[in-house]
Amino acid sequence: MRVTDFSFELPESLIAHYPQPERSSCRLLSLDGPTGALTHGTFTDLLDKLNPGDLLVFNNTRVIPARLFGRKASGGKIEVLVERMLDDKRILAHIRASKAPKPGAELLLGDDESIQATMVARHDALFEVEFNDERPVLDILNNIGHMPLPPYIDRPDEEADRELYQTVYSVRPGAVAAPTAGLHFDEPLLESCVRKALRWRS
Numbered sequence: 001m002r003v004t005d006f007s008f009e010l011p012e013s014l015i016a017h018y019p020q021p022e023r024s025s026c027r028l029l030s031l032d033g034p035t036g037a038l039t040h041g042t043f044t045d046l047l048d049k050l051n052p053g054d055l056l057v058f059n060n061t062r063v064i065p066a067r068l069f070g071r072k073a074s075g076g077k078i079e080v081l082v083e084r085m086l087d088d089k090r091i092l093a094h095i096r097a098s099k100a101p102k103p104g105a106e107l108l109l110g111d112d113e114s115i116q117a118t119m120v121a122r123h124d125a126l127f128e129v130e131f132n133d134e135r136p137v138l139d140i141l142n143n144i145g146h147m148p149l150p151p152y153i154d155r156p157d158e159e160a161d162r163e164l165y166q167t168v169y170s171v172r173p174g175a176v177a178a179p180t181a182g183l184h185f186d187e188p189l190l191e192s193c194v195r196k197a198l199r200w201r202s
Contacts, residue, residue: 017155019164023186043184044192052197058182060202061175063165064138065145067157070109072101080109081148082176083126088136090120095127110144138173148176169202 020026024043031038039045050056066082079096086092095101101119107129109115116132131140147157147165167182168190193200 012154015152017153019183023168023184024189026184044189047189047192047196050193050196050198054198056193056198056200058167058169058185058200058202059175059179060167060169060171061179062170062173063147063175063178064173065141065162066148066176067146068109068141068144069111069146070107070113070115072097073106073108078107080107080127080129082141082145084176085137085174086128088138089133090128090130091137092123092126093129094125095119095129101127115140115144150178150180 026043028041028043028045029038030041030045030049064082068080068082069077070080071077076098078101080091081094081096083092083094100122101107103119103121105119107117107119109117118130118132120128120130122128131137133140135143147161149155149157149161149165165178165183167179168186169182
């Protein structure tokens, strides 16, 4: 089996740039393993494919505004995408720039470039960045960060995305990408899961 076996054309016109107003009304494509039959339906049809006692495992992390824009103090625009928070002051991140910053480089982040940070070290493709700010990293991200929309969504993030790209059961901040499978569960569907005696863990 090769990766190219999974290549297919997807016209841009078929890519939704905003979620459905009703989360569980999205489309669902299911494959019957024994027969190979494909079925098109809506996400609520998932209930018909599950049995009482089946276990659902949910990722309950909340997506953080993990994308930062700014520039190097020496000049040149940069984009920082947090991979993970190391502690209250440091992150490990991907950095896009015309020229990668070197250890010790000062970064000015935020729309007004008011947040100062230092590129401390490089770890292969990732950069260790330390914020020169009294606030914890998460507070800084919530203040100046942008939501990391999936790369196939070709639009700037909006304030509403801070909730649209969270699952309804998210509680623990830390995800740097939306757990997309879970976005289609809404409260009525979760209540239906309870009535069907499905089990879940997070």
